[in-house]
Amino acid sequence: MDKYIEMIRIRFLMMLAYRTNYYTGILIYSINIGAYYFLWKAIYGGKETIEGLSVLQMTTYVAVAWMARAFYFNNIDREMAMEIKEGKVAVELIRPYNYLTMKTMQGLGEGIFRLLFFSVPGMLIVSLIFPIRFSADIYTWALFFVSIILSFFINTQINLLTGMTTFFLFNNTGLIRAKRVIIDLFSGLLLPLSFFPEGIQEVLKFLPFQGISYVPSMIFTSGFSSSETVQAIFLQGIWVLILIVPIQALWILAKKMLVIQGG
Amino acid sequence: MFYIRMLGQYMGQYLKTRLQYRSDLVVELVSDLLFQAVNLIFIIVVFGHTDFLNGWSRDEIIFIYGFFLVPFALFSSFFNIWDFNERYIVKGELDRILTRPIHSLFQIVLERMELESLFGAITGFVVMGYAGARLGLTINWYDPILFCVFVIGGALVYAGVFILIACISFWADARTSIMPMMYNIGNYGRYPVDIYNTVIRFVLTWILPFAFVGVYPAAFFLRREEWYIYSFLTPVIGVVFFTISVFVWNEGVKRYRGAGN
Amino acid sequence: MKNAIEVQGLRKEFKSYSSRSGLKGAFRDLFSRNYKVLHAVNDISFSVKQGEMVGYIGENGAGKSTTIKMLTGILTPSAGEVMVNGMNPHKEREAFVQTIGVVFGQRSQLWWDIAVQESFRLLKKVYKVSDEEYDRHMGHVIQTLDIGPLLDKPVRKLSLGQRMRCELAAALIHNPPLLFLDEPTIGLDVLVKLKIRDFLKEINEKYNTTILLTTHDLTDIEALCDRVVMLDEGNIIYDGALQSLKETWGEGKEVQFQFMENVEITDLEKLTRDLPVKWELEEKEQRFIAYTTDEADAVSNLIGTVISSFQIKDVKIMEVSTEEIIRKIYEKGEV
Numbered sequence: 001m002d003k004y005i006e007m008i009r010i011r012f013l014m015m016l017a018y019r020t021n022y023y024t025g026i027l028i029y030s031i032n033i034g035a036y037y038f039l040w041k042a043i044y045g046g047k048e049t050i051e052g053l054s055v056l057q058m059t060t061y062v063a064v065a066w067m068a069r070a071f072y073f074n075n076i077d078r079e080m081a082m083e084i085k086e087g088k089v090a091v092e093l094i095r096p097y098n099y100l101t102m103k104t105m106q107g108l109g110e111g112i113f114r115l116l117f118f119s120v121p122g123m124l125i126v127s128l129i130f131p132i133r134f135s136a137d138i139y140t141w142a143l144f145f146v147s148i149i150l151s152f153f154i155n156t157q158i159n160l161l162t163g164m165t166t167f168f169l170f171n172n173t174g175l176i177r178a179k180r181v182i183i184d185l186f187s188g189l190l191l192p193l194s195f196f197p198e199g200i201q202e203v204l205k206f207l208p209f210q211g212i213s214y215v216p217s218m219i220f221t222s223g224f225s226s227s228e229t230v231q232a233i234f235l236q237g238i239w240v241l242i243l244i245v246p247i248q249a250l251w252i253l254a255k256k257m258l259v260i261q262g263g
Numbered sequence: 264m265f266y267i268r269m270l271g272q273y274m275g276q277y278l279k280t281r282l283q284y285r286s287d288l289v290v291e292l293v294s295d296l297l298f299q300a301v302n303l304i305f306i307i308v309v310f311g312h313t314d315f316l317n318g319w320s321r322d323e324i325i326f327i328y329g330f331f332l333v334p335f336a337l338f339s340s341f342f343n344i345w346d347f348n349e350r351y352i353v354k355g356e357l358d359r360i361l362t363r364p365i366h367s368l369f370q371i372v373l374e375r376m377e378l379e380s381l382f383g384a385i386t387g388f389v390v391m392g393y394a395g396a397r398l399g400l401t402i403n404w405y406d407p408i409l410f411c412v413f414v415i416g417g418a419l420v421y422a423g424v425f426i427l428i429a430c431i432s433f434w435a436d437a438r439t440s441i442m443p444m445m446y447n448i449g450n451y452g453r454y455p456v457d458i459y460n461t462v463i464r465f466v467l468t469w470i471l472p473f474a475f476v477g478v479y480p481a482a483f484f485l486r487r488e489e490w491y492i493y494s495f496l497t498p499v500i501g502v503v504f505f506t507i508s509v510f511v512w513n514e515g516v517k518r519y520r521g522a523g524n
Numbered sequence: 525m526k527n528a529i530e531v532q533g534l535r536k537e538f539k540s541y542s543s544r545s546g547l548k549g550a551f552r553d554l555f556s557r558n559y560k561v562l563h564a565v566n567d568i569s570f571s572v573k574q575g576e577m578v579g580y581i582g583e584n585g586a587g588k589s590t591t592i593k594m595l596t597g598i599l600t601p602s603a604g605e606v607m608v609n610g611m612n613p614h615k616e617r618e619a620f621v622q623t624i625g626v627v628f629g630q631r632s633q634l635w636w637d638i639a640v641q642e643s644f645r646l647l648k649k650v651y652k653v654s655d656e657e658y659d660r661h662m663g664h665v666i667q668t669l670d671i672g673p674l675l676d677k678p679v680r681k682l683s684l685g686q687r688m689r690c691e692l693a694a695a696l697i698h699n700p701p702l703l704f705l706d707e708p709t710i711g712l713d714v715l716v717k718l719k720i721r722d723f724l725k726e727i728n729e730k731y732n733t734t735i736l737l738t739t740h741d742l743t744d745i746e747a748l749c750d751r752v753v754m755l756d757e758g759n760i761i762y763d764g765a766l767q768s769l770k771e772t773w774g775e776g777k778e779v780q781f782q783f784m785e786n787v788e789i790t791d792l793e794k795l796t797r798d799l800p801v802k803w804e805l806e807e808k809e810q811r812f813i814a815y816t817t818d819e820a821d822a823v824s825n826l827i828g829t830v831i832s833s834f835q836i837k838d839v840k841i842m843e844v845s846t847e848e849i850i851r852k853i854y855e856k857g858e859v
Contacts, residue, residue: 016551016553021441024441024444025441025444028441028444028445028447028448029444031448031463031466032444032447032448034459034460034462034463035448035451035459035463038458038459038460038463039451039454039458039459041458042316042317042454042455042458043309043312043313043316044313045313045315045317047313050312050313051312169290171284171287171290172290173291174287174290174291174293174294174295175290175294177294177298178290178293178294178297178298181294181297181298181301182297182301184301185301185304185305190305191305191308191309195308195309195311195312196308197308197311265652268649269649269650272646272649273646276635276638276642276646279638279642280637280638283637355631356631357598358593358598358628358631359628359631359632359633361596361597361598361617361621362596362597362598362621362624362626362633363621363650364618364619364621364622364650364651365618365650366618517600517614518600519598519599519600520538520599521589521590521593521598521599
């Protein structure tokens with residue numbers, strides 16, 4: 001376990017080392033949230049609520065969705081693709097740790113960094129400029145944190161899966177990009193899933209994407225009732241478990257490929 | 264002239280390599296199409312809940328999006344420099360570029376070409392055609408000419424901004440994560456900028472002038488006369504930003520430290 | 525005769541940032557950072573005549589690559605004058621690189637996915653070489669380097685030695701009067717090395733091409749270069765003929781003995797205590813090595829004395845190798 005915690009720490013330090021990134025990152029996130037705030041205000045026009053969400057809840061939703069994204073988002077699929085293509089994975093395999101766990105921990109290190117140094121100050125700045133309502137209920141905060149941790153795992157698991165496709169496809173940059181676009185849309189980052197037409201909502205209920213952004217953002221904006229909240233978090237947990245299966249399967253296949261091709 | 268000949272040479276070479284991996288090409292095209300569809304879905308879903316966006320109708324917004332796709336396709340075919348820092352600075356590929364007798368930026372444009380992105384322009388025309396027909400837009404004899412001018416202007420705006428971001432690598436230890444975030448900001452130029460407050464409108468017009476790749480030029484074809492001044496500024500802003508970016512690039516290359524130091 | 529390369533007081537400084545240790549330190553780095561200025565190349569001056577073959581040597585980090593990169597226009601010098609082929613490399617870069625060829629041993633100039641001859645064709649256009657010139661010149665290059673059979677293979681399928689020969693040919697497409705080779709033989713086997721050396725000698729004779737070569741492999745330099753420039757910590761510590769370096773530093777002879785019987789090193793030391801000899805034992809092959817002086821009778825006295833007391837299986841008289849000389853110089857830090 002120590003080695004994985006060390007991995008988190010090192011990633012954390014690596015992130016701190018790139019300070020240009022850090023400053024521009026906060027700025028760009030603020031612009032993002034600002035632009036969406038006005039876009040949504042224009043969409044609401046004079047309306048009080050759409051799909052049960054008020055303008056105030058909607059802006060909070062957008063801000064939280066972007067800030068949570070800073071935590072769960074990572075590029076480990078692209079990193080894996082690069083490491084696999086350059087043949088570094090063969091070396092990683094003989095090291096005394098699990099490659100996939102190690103990648104997850106790196107992602108977690110990055111995520112914690114962004115949460116503390118990006119999301120928190122970013123959220124403060126944004127809340128000064130735009131009307132955002134924070135929940136005063138400690139219970140809501142606790143559930144929100146449980147939920148974004150599960151978000152991180154679901155998103156990372158999907159990244160591991162796309163990353164591993166590098167073993168089987170010659171070039172998967174297109175796939176990685178497509179995955180990103182789909183997650184942005186169907187996870188509820190761009191707009192709450194309740195805005196979609198009924199039919200699409202039905203389909204999305206059976207996909208893991210809603211657990212990435214929609215669930216934590218709805219919890220934070222108190223858009224869910226308490227029974228809905230518990231149900232949603234439970235569902236997130238189920239998806240984390242389900243996704244382990246294809247990951248393990250692909251990993252076993254990939255290791256076989258490595259043995260045959262010699263990396 | 265020499266540069267145009269080189270462009271031809273590299274394109275030929277590019278097609279040869281590309282055709283070797285045809286299945287890749289298909290995946291790439293599909294993912295491009297998906298990318299374009301997502302934004303369209305967003306617009307359609309949103310307009311399922313409202314009729315007007317600050318006085319702009321659904322079809323007008325869709326038309327702006329269709330227009331945007333054309334300069335964006337041109338930009339992504341030739342300025343695929345989002346991994347400039349990793350590929351050319353960290354791995355030192357710029358060393359090789361600098362030992363050849365062609366302008367360094369032009370060489371990178373040649374090497375990183377992704378011509379299949381041009382298909383995005385087709386999507387753009389289809390989307391514009393759909394929205395234009397529903398809006399009953401008419402085409403004047405000068406429209407195609409202005410369309411080309413605005414498209415090139417818009418592509419130059421995009422190119423200028425992204426070259427400037429790539430140039431950060433010459434001065435600072437920036438990694439690439441600024442670039443993807445910038446793609447998001449590029450999206451906001453596709454909505455009527457009068458929905459934003461003055462700060463964001465100012466940024467989108469003069470600092471990161473993405474509004475010139477979407478709403479401003481498209482407003483001309485939507486006959487929104489109040490925006491005409493901005494529409495005609497499109498090529499000017501494009502040329503200005505691109506010129507600045509090439510100038511900064513040339514300065515940046517002088518500060519290049521080489522790999523492995 | 526004009527000079528191909530002329531360098532006056534050339535200097536390159538790099539700012540290097542040091543990060544503080546630990547989490548707290550990293551956090552402080554976010555706001556202010558420590559840096560120090562490194563002098564990668566420190567006011568060096570030298571010149572190379574047209575047609576010379578010069579070896580540029582130094583340890584890792586001595587400033588070899590930095591110099592080469594300044595001479596080829598990749599890096600901008602911090603101070604000093606550089607004139608290569610009558611031009612200022614970084615000022616007139618595009619016109620200038622037309623007159624040089626560059627091979628970086630660790631970095632490919634060729635396009636990875638396309639066949640070698642496609643790369644050549646593209647480079648031919650890049651350097652504006654006419655068809656007749658190309659046929660006349662490259663036909664010969666391709667034949668000498670024996671890469672004809674490789675031309676229709678993609679670069680990624682070539683072995684290192686095959687690739688290196690193609691790289692060399694690619695650098696010569698425009699028949700430049702000046703060739704920079706940075707570690708061209710790194711990782712290659714002996715046969716390929718020999719082929720490359722012969723080829724370089726040949727183009728040097730045929731076209732009077734100037735060659736500046738950096739390498740770790742001193743045998744390359746011995747085979748090719750009459751002159752070496754030696755660099756240490758950004759300063760030139762030696763510039764002159766390889767031969768005179770050997771004469772000054774190659775003092776002493778080395779004699780190796782193997783004996784029929786068991787011999788202790790203390791016996792040998794006792795036996796030769798009146799002679800200027802130092803003994804060493806190479807354990808693995810039970811070889812005793814005696815270092816002695818250059819004086820005319822030193823070696824014969826030594827061998828005479830040893831033979832009179834012990835039965836000998838084998839004797840070898842060696843000169844001190846260039847590698848040994850270079851090592852000695854670096855240990856001392858000056859010439």
